[in-house]
Amino acid sequence: xxxxxxxxxxxxxxxxxxxxxxxxxxxxxxxxxxxxxxxxxxxxxxxxxxxxxxxxxxxxxxxxxxxxxxxxxxxxxxxxxxxxxxxxxxxxxxxxxxxxxxxxxxxxxxxxxxxxxxxxxxxxxxxxxxxxxxxxxxxxxxxxxxxxxxxxxxxxxxxxxxxxxxxxxxxxxxxxxxxxxxxxxxxxxxxxxxxxxxxxxxxxxxxxxxxxxxxxx
Amino acid sequence: xxxxxxxxxxxxxxxxxxxxxxxxxxxxxxxxxxxxxxxxxxxxxxxxxxxxxxxxxxxxxxxxxxxxxxxxxxxxxxxxxxxxxxxxxxxxxxxxxxxxxxxxxxxxxxxxxxxxxxxxxxxxxxxxxxxxxxxxxxxxxxxxxxxxxxxxxxxxxxxxxxxxxxxxxxxxxxxxxxxxxxxxxxxxxxxxxxxxxxxxxxxxxxxxxxxxxxxxxxxxxxxxxxxxxxxxxxxxxxxxxxxxxxxxxxxxxxxxxxxxxxxxxxxxxxxxxxxxxxxxxxxxxxxxxxxxxxxxxxxxxxxxxxxxxxxxxxxxxxxxxxxxxxxxxxxxxxxxxxxxxxxxxxxxxxxxxxxxxxxxxxxxxxxxxxxxxxxxxxxxxxxxxxxxxxxxxxxxxxxxxxxxxxxxxxxxxxxxxxxxxxxxxxxxxxxxxxxxxxxxxxxxxxxxxxxxxxxxxxxx
Amino acid sequence: xxxxxxxxxxxxxxxxxxxxxxxxxxxxxxxxxxxxxxxxxxxxxxxxxxxxxxxxxxxxxxxxxxxxxxxxxxxxxxxxxxxxxxxxxxxxxxxxxxxxxxxxxxxxxxxxxxxxxxxxxxxxxxxxxxxxxxxxxxxxxxxxxxxxxxxxxxxxxxxxxxxxxxxxxxxxxxxxxxxxxxxxxx
Numbered sequence: 128x129x130x131x132x133x134x135x136x137x138x139x140x141x142x143x144x145x146x147x148x149x150x151x152x153x154x155x156x157x158x159x160x161x162x163x164x165x166x167x168x169x170x171x172x173x174x175x176x177x178x179x180x181x182x183x184x185x186x187x188x189x190x191x192x193x194x195x196x197x198x199x200x201x202x203x204x205x206x207x208x209x210x211x212x213x214x215x216x217x218x219x220x221x222x223x224x225x226x227x228x229x230x231x232x233x234x235x236x237x238x239x240x241x242x243x244x245x246x247x248x249x250x251x252x253x254x255x256x257x258x259x260x261x262x263x264x265x266x267x268x269x270x271x272x273x274x275x276x277x278x279x280x281x282x283x284x285x286x287x288x289x290x291x292x293x294x295x296x297x298x299x300x301x302x303x304x305x306x307x308x309x310x311x312x313x314x315x316x317x318x319x320x321x322x323x324x325x326x327x328x329x330x331x332x333x334x335x336x337x338x339x340x341x342x343x344x
Numbered sequence: 345x346x347x348x349x350x351x352x353x354x355x356x357x358x359x360x361x362x363x364x365x366x367x368x369x370x371x372x373x374x375x376x377x378x379x380x381x382x383x384x385x386x387x388x389x390x391x392x393x394x395x396x397x398x399x400x401x402x403x404x405x406x407x408x409x410x411x412x413x414x415x416x417x418x419x420x421x422x423x424x425x426x427x428x429x430x431x432x433x434x435x436x437x438x439x440x441x442x443x444x445x446x447x448x449x450x451x452x453x454x455x456x457x458x459x460x461x462x463x464x465x466x467x468x469x470x471x472x473x474x475x476x477x478x479x480x481x482x483x484x485x486x487x488x489x490x491x492x493x494x495x496x497x498x499x500x501x502x503x504x505x506x507x508x509x510x511x512x513x514x515x516x517x518x519x520x521x522x523x524x525x526x527x528x529x530x531x532x533x534x535x536x537x538x539x540x541x542x543x544x545x546x547x548x549x550x551x552x553x554x555x556x557x558x559x560x561x562x563x564x565x566x567x568x569x570x571x572x573x574x575x576x577x578x579x580x581x582x583x584x585x586x587x588x589x590x591x592x593x594x595x596x597x598x599x600x601x602x603x604x605x606x607x608x609x610x611x612x613x614x615x616x617x618x619x620x621x622x623x624x625x626x627x628x629x630x631x632x633x634x635x636x637x638x639x640x641x642x643x644x645x646x647x648x649x650x651x652x653x654x655x656x657x658x659x660x661x662x663x664x665x666x667x668x669x670x671x672x673x674x675x676x677x678x679x680x681x682x683x684x685x686x687x688x689x690x691x692x693x694x695x696x697x698x699x700x701x702x703x704x705x706x707x708x709x710x711x712x713x714x715x716x717x718x719x720x721x722x723x724x725x726x727x728x729x730x731x732x733x734x735x736x737x738x739x740x741x742x743x744x745x746x747x748x749x750x751x752x753x754x755x756x757x758x759x760x761x762x763x764x765x766x767x768x769x770x771x772x773x774x775x776x777x778x779x780x781x782x783x784x785x786x787x788x789x790x791x792x793x794x795x796x797x798x799x800x801x802x803x804x
Numbered sequence: 805x806x807x808x809x810x811x812x813x814x815x816x817x818x819x820x821x822x823x824x825x826x827x828x829x830x831x832x833x834x835x836x837x838x839x840x841x842x843x844x845x846x847x848x849x850x851x852x853x854x855x856x857x858x859x860x861x862x863x864x865x866x867x868x869x870x871x872x873x874x875x876x877x878x879x880x881x882x883x884x885x886x887x888x889x890x891x892x893x894x895x896x897x898x899x900x901x902x903x904x905x906x907x908x909x910x911x912x913x914x915x916x917x918x919x920x921x922x923x924x925x926x927x928x929x930x931x932x933x934x935x936x937x938x939x940x941x942x943x944x945x946x947x948x949x950x951x952x953x954x955x956x957x958x959x960x961x962x963x964x965x966x967x968x969x970x971x972x973x974x975x976x977x978x979x980x981x982x983x984x985x986x987x988x989x990x
Contacts, residue, residue: 141897145945183840187849188946195847196950207947214898218889221897227890228436243812246440248883250430251819252890256474257426258823260638267638268673270661272737273690278828279970281977282676285985287824288866288978289672289719292987294427295817300397301428302812304420305437305488306444309812314446316439401813678984717985 129325130225130233136329137221140336144213150202151343152336153209160216167224177219178212185211227252233319243309250298261290347372348394348416348496348528350554352408355389355398361722362406363389365552371530373413373496376522376542379532380565381549384723384750387532388423390554391498394530395420416496416528419489423501425481426474434460434484435469441488455491463487464513475600478625479510486514490521496528497521503533507625511538518542535779536569577781579791581803582613589614589741589773590635594643597627597634604630606797607643612741615767617774617787622794628777629669631794632743635775636666647741665739669746671726672719674733680721681714683733693738695769704732707758723750731759735766744776748784756783763787810876815883818867818876822884825863826891835859848955850946854963857938858970860902864910865930865971869922869979870988877914877930881907902941909937910971927972934971935964 128136144153161174185208193204231245265286269276276283349370356362363386371377371394379387392398393410395418422428431437438456447455460466463486473481482502489497497518503511519542521527531544546562548555557565588611597605604627612618622628634641637652637660645652652660668674677683688701696704705711708728713721721729731747748756760783766772778784791802810818839852867880885903913930939960942948948956982988 137897138901141901145901183837184849184853187840187844187852190844191847191849192947192950195952195955197952198950200950203947203950210945218897218899222890228431243815246430247812247815248819248886249432251816251823251887253426253429253432253474254820255823255827255891258820259827262824262827264638264668264673267636267657267661267666268668269676270657271665271734271739272676272686273662274676274686275658279974281974281981283828284824284866284974284978285981286676288821288870288982289985289987291817291820291824295813295820296401297422297424297427298430298816299811299813300392300401301420301422302430303397304395304418304422305428305430305441306492307430307440307812308444311444312446313443314448314452316443316449316452318449678981719985 129321130230131237148206152339153213157216160220181211236319346413354407357403369554373528374526376544377530378544379547385549388500417494418496419494420498421502425478459487459491478505479507499531508623540566587614591646596642615771616789618790619788620777620792664741667744671730674730675718687733687736691736695766696736741773818883822887826888854959858966861906861971865975868914878907878911905941909934931968931972
């Protein structure tokens with residue numbers, strides 16, 4: 128499916144389950160998302176992560192709503208739990224089936240997002256290992272001066288942002304020397320289209336979700 | 345075709361002193377130019393002005409002007425290899441580059457294949473760029489700029505993180521580019537070895553001015569540089585009965601997919617100075633960082649008999665300090681005064697009494713700068729401050745990664761004298777990685793060389 | 805330097821700041837889980853969310869202070885969320901929506917000071933706006949409407965304090981350092 132439409136669809140469904148309280152609709156959405164992930168060779172380990180990560184916040188909400196809220200609403204407790212798992216499985220489905228480059232290209236070509244946003248963010252992603260390394264370096268440099276930094280120390284962020292400023296400068300200059308000019312027309316190595324099938328799929332899924340939400344408790 | 349010419353050009357960044365003053369020079373098209381000069385002298389400013397990146401990205405031309413021939417297209421290679429890619433793989437980066445140049449889709453595949461094979465990176469085309477070595481990344485960057493078919497190619501200290509095999513490969517391809525496509529090439533480098541084949545016009549940047557050397561002088565300089573590279577430094581081997589401070593047991597270091605150091609067993613002698621040299625990109629900095637627990641390694645490193653992974657960071661870094669290659673990494677505060685205060689507060693080197701510190705500051709010409717922002721100091725001032733701050737901390741072992749970059753011989757002598765005096769009060773073991781060997785011969789006790797993924801002591 | 809829009813360099817910087825915070829959040833994630841475990845048995849499990857929310861909202865006000873342009877606070881927060889979504893944050897699409905909501909909240913704080921004032925008043929305004937807007941969002945998302953009135957008020961106060969400490973005081977301290985280093989104009 129076209130990445131931009133897929134993103135829209137995921138956001139649409141996530142918003143819809145936020146403003147509705149339908150347990151069965153949520154459960155069916157989760158099951159469908161998990162089934163699609165299974166088709167995409169999602170490993171058991173990844174499934175376990177998917178279940179483990181939201182477990183605590185989901186349980187916290189469930190316990191509070193079911194045992195401590197004025198109406199002790201068990202049904203609503205389960206709705207919230209299923210809603211959280213709904214977000215997570217939809218989000219994972221999106222990130223697991225969409226490459227960053229494909230999304231950037233689709234947003235640029237189909238949604239006319241200015242290319243400086245699409246490629247500026249992509250360029251920053253290449254530096255993730257460098258940033259991890261750099262934050263580690265800041266912690267250690269502080270130790271060598273007899274200072275222990277914590278995640279709430281302003282110095283940590285100050286140093287990291289100074290480095291980020293320098294890197295953004297270097298990257299922007301390098302992109303420019305690879306021919307990138309803000310606002311200039313670009314050709315496309317891969318043309319990303321929105322096919323009739325994409326539109327039909329989008330419409331069909333949205334209709335199906337409405338049916339689920341209206342028909343089921 | 346006209347020349348690239350600077351006419352009485354002065355340039356300064358908004359914060360500091362002028363970088364270039366009254367620069368006049370003409371770069372002949374279709375030739376190869378080599379700009380030399382100490383680091384921080386403004387070589388990359390010249391390249392970025394030609395590329396049109398400056399003053400767009402900061403600073404201003406305060407006098408004079410620069411003329412660039414009409415219809416010239418520039419491509420640029422930067423010093424930090426990884427900082428020049430927007431996309432994840434070489435193929436995607438080349439696609440991005442050709443898209444920017446509005447190359448029609450039908451022609452892209454062929455042009456990409458040609459450029460990849462020119463830079464000998466075809467087998468790497470779909471690998472993640474972040475997993476490649478510095479030399480491989482620089483070859484990918486070369487492929488990207490060559491795909492743009494530039495009329496002028498600018499290379500800003502391109503070999504700083506590149507091993508010698510890749511350096512040679514890139515130099516060969518540049519010679520070919522200049523011969524076949526008549527591409528103008530301007531390279532900045534503070535080391536001049538390996539350039540004889542290119543027959544470059546050599547320029548020296550001194551005191552904000554650019555001096556063109558005559559062909560004879562240029563050849564002389566290049567030949568001298570080639571010989572100097574092989575010149576050894578007079579040292580002995582450490583004897584068996586000397587006390588070790590650090591032991592390597594089967595130490596192995598990897599970077600991405602490549603091995604930098606095969607299993608090595610070796611020790612570093614306590615209270616002595618060990619020089620560590622090796623070609624660019626061979627892994628000297630990586631070794632120091634492994635010792636400073638900044639990077640993972642295999643095998644074991646013992647500090648005074650204890651595995652360093654079993655020492656708490658707080659305790660370890662009381663005893664071991666690293667002088668970072670990039671001085672900015674060392675600083676934690678904003679002003680020089682705050683940095684000094686921090687080292688005085690936490691440092692425990694008894695040598696630095698208040699009077700001795702004042703003396704050191706004035707010897708290093710850092711006095712009176714207490715309110716200055718450390719990041720606005722010149723490269724040499726930063727290096728001096730960095731060394732002083734770490735000496736004050738009083739660690740037993742200091743790892744120095746290119747500590748003398750941008751220092752004139754006077755400053756170098758002063759800093760070495762300071763270290764000697766401090767050592768008489770508080771013994772100190774030093775491991776130093778340095779390109780610059782002149783001026784430090786008497787300072788070094790032992791010499792470790794890193795080559796072919798191995799580490800060994802030198803003797804002569 | 806007169807600037808009216810964000811350029812390529814600024815966008816890369818915003819994304820990098822998003823990654824920096826993302827890397828740090830990841831390390832701070834255990835705080836959230838620990839608090840949740842501690843607070844759940846007494847019926848205040850969701851309070852973990854309110855106690856830590858200020859941490860997730862830091863990128864926005866910082867970007868606002870850094871660029872001083874309309875829209876920069878929103879983009880800082882939203883790009884940060886986009887980056888987190890792809891960094892393997894399991895909250896996926898919800899992260900993006902939260903980033904959107906938090907971004908709007910923070911941006912409003914700068915809007916009510918007309919993008920002219922950059923001092924503690926701005927911090928108070930961004931804190932108030934971020935607190936209100938994100939609370940309204942959680943009202944629906946996390947079912948806060950079902951809680952007792954007393955609990956709602958406590959959660960609102962806790963959230964305000966959290967946003968004030970992390971997205972307010974901490975961000976201002978960082979901005980002060982950047983200002984003294986001449987990275988932000990004074």
